[in-house]
């Protein structure tokens with residue numbers, strides 16, 4: 138296949154539709170995201186109306202049937218308008234984990250949940266992390282046991298995005314939402330004994346607690362307790378014992394989108410800070426004319442260009458995987474590399490750009506300051522940078538050289 142950096146006309150059409158929406162609906166209200174610590178529900182409803190929550194789902198289930206590269210184009214426009222990344226989280230988590238739920242969910246599940254997810258009636262999140270386990274998922278305690286024609290799940294999930302939006306039916310999404318939740322069905326088998334379930338947070342046996350997030354405050358972040366929550370068998374995503382592996386696939390999706398969001402957010406932060414630095418004068422000249430500023434800009438821009446290209450390669454790899462043209466481990470290596478590189482490039486670029494503002498950079502209404510807080514979340518969310526290093530090293534050095542952990 139030839140290398141081609143051009144988007145198709147249909148993809149450019151998607152971009153211009155979303156850009157128009159983002160400029161009209163998102164950009165003017167971003168300040169409210171942090172101040173009120175929520176995304177105005179009208180914005181989410183408009184995204185649903187445009188079909189953006191159904192971007193990857195097949196048309197047969199009410200989705201747009203598009204591919205991960207096109208989903209990335211949508212994300213770019215969302216991030217350019219909202220440097221708090223709140224809306225990016227809402228979009229990319231649902232797009233990644235909704236897709237995996239669709240792929241492994243059975244027909245009854247698709248007709249019930251995926252059809253509603255595609256139209257923005259239900260939001261889909263991810264819940265693997267617990268108070269006692271994050272990077273090492275074998276440490277989770279949540280357990281599911283078979284009970285008649287379903288399962289009963291008990292446990293606690295922590296530091297989970299979108300718990301409030303999923304719990305509150307009829308505000309952001311008509312039916313609230315649920316999380317793709319990792320639980321043991323057979324603890325003795327360690328990671329081979331884990332299974333994924335779709336758990337609606339609207340269930341009365343699920344209680345939530347909100348954390349005070351450091352940044353990206355528009356989309357909630359907190360924990361939920363499952364007190365013997367009963368789910369029907371159709372809410373099991375994939376076979377029993379396959380949950381860990383399916384979760385790894387979901388992480389690959391989310392990491393590719395995160396890499397793109399970071400690359401684009403970093404570039405946008407530089408553009409905004411540069412507008413200011415061209416106006417602001419010191420020692421008789423614009424701040425932007427100092428070579429020290431320009432060299433910093435050049436190094437960061439070059440890194441972000443690389444991150445941007447790698448993020449699209451990661452999205453392309455997901456598409457190739459869907460078409461059966463590339464293997465699982467290769468996808469994992471590319472997506473982990475993309476996240477590892479893009480998060481660091483964006484953090485450095487945004488931190489440098491923020492300095493060009495002088496003291497104005499240290500205020501809460503400065504969008505570049507909000508972007509710095511947002512990209513920091515990706516030191517951990519959807520897998521920490523250290524775990525990205527472990528994955529890349531494992532895939533490049535070889536699994537036989539991976540240190541054995543007890």
Ligand SMILES: Cc1cc2nc3c(=O)[nH]c(=O)nc-3n(C[C@H](O)[C@H](O)[C@H](O)COP(=O)(O)OP(=O)(O)OC[C@H]3O[C@@H](n4cnc5c(N)ncnc54)[C@H](O)[C@@H]3O)c2cc1C
Pocket residue numbers: 262263264265266270271272273295296297298299358514517518519520521522523524527
């Ligand atoms: C903003 C935000 C949103 C999140 N949203 C979600 C969500 O929606 N759903 C969800 O399930 N989780 C979510 N998380 C949790 C996230 O997935 C975890 O934070 C992440 O997996 C790391 O787990 P931990 O926080 O328990 O850190 P730990 O696993 O306790 O790790 C602590 C530190 O040790 C390092 N470390 C661990 N193991 C190794 C190793 N083998 N080698 C080297 N270093 C290592 C880690 O990199 C980290 O720096 C979110 C986190 C954040 C910050």
